[in-house]
Amino acid sequence: MAEQKPVTLEQHLAASGADKKLQKLISSFAYVALDAQHQFPKYLRGTMGDRNKYGEAVAALDEWVNGYLCDSLVKTGLVRKIYSEELKEPLLAHNDAPFVVAMDPLDGSSNIVSNNAFGTIVGVYRDDLPQTGRKLVAAFYKLYGPVNTFVYTVGKGTHEFVKHYDSEGRAQFLLLADNMKIPEPGEVFGLGGDPVDWSPLFLRFGKDLFKKERMKARYSGTFVADFSQVLHRGGIFAYPSTKKSPRGKLRLYYEAQPMAFLMEQAGGESWSGSSSLLDVVDNDVDARVPLYMGSRALVKKVMTALNGMTVNHTPTTIVKK
Ligand code: F6P
Ligand code: MN
Secondary structure (H helix, E strand, O other), X not given: OOOOOOOEHHHXXXXXXXXXXXXXXXXXXXXXXXXXXXXXXXXXXXXXXEEOOOOOEEEHHHHHHHHHHHHHXXXXXXXXXXXXXXXXXXXXXXXXXXXXXXXXXXXXXXXXXXXXXXXXXXXXXXXXXXXXXXXXXXXXXXXXXXXXXXXXXXXXXXXXXXXXXXXXXXXXXXXXXOOOOOXXXXXXXXXXXXXXXXXXXHHHHHHHHHHOOOOEEOOOOOHHHHHHHHHHHOEEXXXXXXXXXXXXXXXXXXXXXXXXXXXXXXXXXXXXXXXXXXXXXXXXXOOEOOEEEEOHHHHHHHHHHHOOOOOOOOOOOOOOO
């Protein structure tokens, strides 16, 4: 039997029927982020001696990747405004361009020094933030692991591509998994935050994952990498509300919403402690949010387990749309 020709990212995007400009933005980003990885070795050591808006040390690579990705996004001519975890103020690009982007340019930067996987997360909106995740027109991530994968959604399923080189040495993203469906029941879990700080109810839920569900613990410290395990093998990832950090650690617009869009498009579920992460809106673009996502049955279990616990992440102001 003749081997079927692999589907390229560009062909897949064309078949999705997404707006042509959105297709262009997604494919240019996949290749830009690819070029970026070639430069990583130069920036592996050191910090900028600076703190970001959350008071965290900025790794040299964080700073460089952010600049590189922002410049490349501006060059596409398709972006009006860029919100980034590493920018103190949003970057104003082209006034009449169709898209607003929110990104975490380098997710999992504590893993740089040990050469564990890290990633890039992007959400694309037409209208400016603040918005609920329901207004996302696309979300995607890059996972810089042993292989380089690109996972995207435009609201018609979640699809995974992997970088290959053709015979002339040109990079290409080829389809690896079309219309992904998160396995049920789940096999792995990753729970962030200090267990000493977890609520007693969440601690019990965590113990039950070992004892009752007989699942395996998998926590790398990079959200993109842990998300990818859960997406492929089924399970749950959470960075919960804790005593010290009632709103958890992960950022609503740069991390939670794009990943919730990808998760829900793969048949999984997301939860903020009170609703789907896609229904949360916050006037503070840098806001954090408690995050629970994965296979449906497990997210339902965490909802039941935490039922009655007060999750203090109420947005400062709800924007009425
Ligand atoms: O972006 C924040 C982040 O680096 C995520 O990638 C990851 O899930 C989390 O923080 C790890 O936090 P901790 O070091 O507290 O486990
Ligand atoms: Mn991150």
